[in-house]
Amino acid sequence: MEASSSSATTSAGAAEGSTKKKPMTIITIGMAGAGKSTFVQRINSYLHSLDPPSPPYILNLDPAVTHVPYEANIDIRDTVDYQEVMKQYNLGPNGGILTALNLFTTKFDQVLRLVEKRAEEVNHVILDTPGQIEIFTWSASGSIITDAIASSLPTVVAYVIDTPRTTAPATFMSNMLYACSILYKTKLPFILVFNKTDVQPHDFALEWMTDFEEFQRALATHDGTRDAEGEPTYMNSLMNSMSLVLDEFYKNLKAVGVSSVTGQGIKEFFDAVEASREEYEKYTPLLHDLPRFLMICRDYLPELERARKAKEESLRAVKEESMNRVMKDLSIDRAKNPAFAAQDRWDPEAEEDEDDDGDFNIVDRSSEPWPGQYVDLTKAKRHPDEEINWPRPG
Ligand SMILES: Nc1nc2c(ncn2[C@@H]2O[C@H](COP(=O)(O)OP(=O)(O)OP(=O)(O)O)[C@@H](O)[C@H]2O)c(=O)[nH]1
Numbered sequence: 001m002e003a004s005s006s007s008a009t010t011s012a013g014a015a016e017g018s019t020k021k022k023p024m025t026i027i028t029i030g031m032a033g034a035g036k037s038t039f040v041q042r043i044n045s046y047l048h049s050l051d052p053p054s055p056p057y058i059l060n061l062d063p064a065v066t067h068v069p070y071e072a073n074i075d076i077r078d079t080v081d082y083q084e085v086m087k088q089y090n091l092g093p094n095g096g097i098l099t100a101l102n103l104f105t106t107k108f109d110q111v112l113r114l115v116e117k118r119a120e121e122v123n124h125v126i127l128d129t130p131g132q133i134e135i136f137t138w139s140a141s142g143s144i145i146t147d148a149i150a151s152s153l154p155t156v157v158a159y160v161i162d163t164p165r166t167t168a169p170a171t172f173m174s175n176m177l178y179a180c181s182i183l184y185k186t187k188l189p190f191i192l193v194f195n196k197t198d199v200q201p202h203d204f205a206l207e208w209m210t211d212f213e214e215f216q217r218a219l220a221t222h223d224g225t226r227d228a229e230g231e232p233t234y235m236n237s238l239m240n241s242m243s244l245v246l247d248e249f250y251k252n253l254k255a256v257g258v259s260s261v262t263g264q265g266i267k268e269f270f271d272a273v274e275a276s277r278e279e280y281e282k283y284t285p286l287l288h289d290l291p292r293f294l295m296i297c298r299d300y301l302p303e304l305e306r307a308r309k310a311k312e313e314s315l316r317a318v319k320e321e322s323m324n325r326v327m328k329d330l331s332i333d334r335a336k337n338p339a340f341a342a343q344d345r346w347d348p349e350a351e352e353d354e355d356d357d358g359d360f361n362i363v364d365r366s367s368e369p370w371p372g373q374y375v376d377l378t379k380a381k382r383h384p385d386e387e388i389n390w391p392r393p394g
Pocket residue numbers: 030031032033034035036037038039065130131132195196197198199258259260261262391392393394
């Protein structure tokens with residue numbers, strides 16, 4: 001495991017010299033209630049507080065959230081009404097969120113264009129993902145969004161963990177296995193963000209990640225890990241073996257402890273983000289720094305060109321496959337509700353006209369006076385027409 005070090009690049013991504021770095025994209029993922037939205041707001045306010053301020057470009061991808069404590073530049077709720085999707089497709093809440101995300105993803109090329117247009121002005125692009133983690137991590141839409149953004153900009157996954165709820169060895173292990181599966185699925189630089197350290201410091205987690213025997217000791221002394229005869233239970237043995245496997249995984253990770261409420265550890269988080277940029281650039285020079293690379297190695301031009309084409313081709317194939325899965329999901333939803341599907345037909349001519357007019361369905365709120373503005377959490381109010389208290393129950 002790489003502990004986040006303060007010796008890492010301290011800049012939060014400000015432009016250096018005349019050539020501006022590409023903005024770093026931070027995809028925040030985490031279990032419901034881990035504190036993703038609060039964390040996004042905290043890093044937003046940190047970036048605003050820099051001298052000079054460096055406001056990020058924020059995308060909210062949670063269609064079901066009632067209030068977010070920041071002003072998103074692009075908000076999925078401006079494009080898709082998830083409650084209407086539930087009604088029209090006769091779906092439950094999770095199906096509604098997934099279908100809303102699928103619909104939004106069919107327009108993600110527009111989102112990407114808007115993000116790329118702003119790449120010269122911003123140093124960070126931040127994605128806040130749906131509360132139900134699997135809707136993003138295991139859906140075709142989540143893969144399309146992640147692959148599309150990561151093939152355009154340097155990207156890091158910030159996996160937000162509810163530290164006070166992770167102190168039991170079995171819960172800790174489950175959380176790490178989940179993080180591990182996301183790391184291997186996305187293949188992107190990855191930061192474990194132990195959140196809520198104002199309530200529970202994360203030292204125990206760092207200790208368990210660096211000292212395998214310490215984790216085994218905690219496991220042995222925890223309730224429920226011995227049977228009536230005092231022998232280790234099956235679960236205990238399984239977790240012992242798993243922790244050996246995870247040891248390798250920890251070596252590829254950066255871990256930081258933060259409090260999204262007090263702001264503690266946020267600077268260390270951005271140090272880890274900058275280190276992730278280096279990691280990303282090191283592993284993807286062909287795709288992301290092709291012109292410079294070509295100047296250095298002109299002799300290898302045909303070979304590099306072939307590699308670039310192969311990379312583009314494999315990316316295109318992945319996107320196509322993912323898009324087919326999205327369309328399949330949508331056609332199942334339509335089959336469930338033929339009456340609505342009959343009204344909801346694609347009109348190629350209308351689509352062409354739309355493109356000709358450059359009439360985007362995705363709304364960029366940046367034309368509004370204070371995009372990405374800092375909203376003081378303590379002032380977050382209940383919306384007048386809302387029946388749920390903010391923040392909504394996890
Ligand atoms: N004490 C403390 N509470 C926190 C911290 N971060 C978030 N919370 C609280 O944790 C709860 C959940 O936070 P959210 O930001 O809504 O979490 P989320 O992961 O976006 O939730 P979903 O949208 O349901 O997935 C809220 O009550 C927050 O105030 C923190 O660092 N410290």
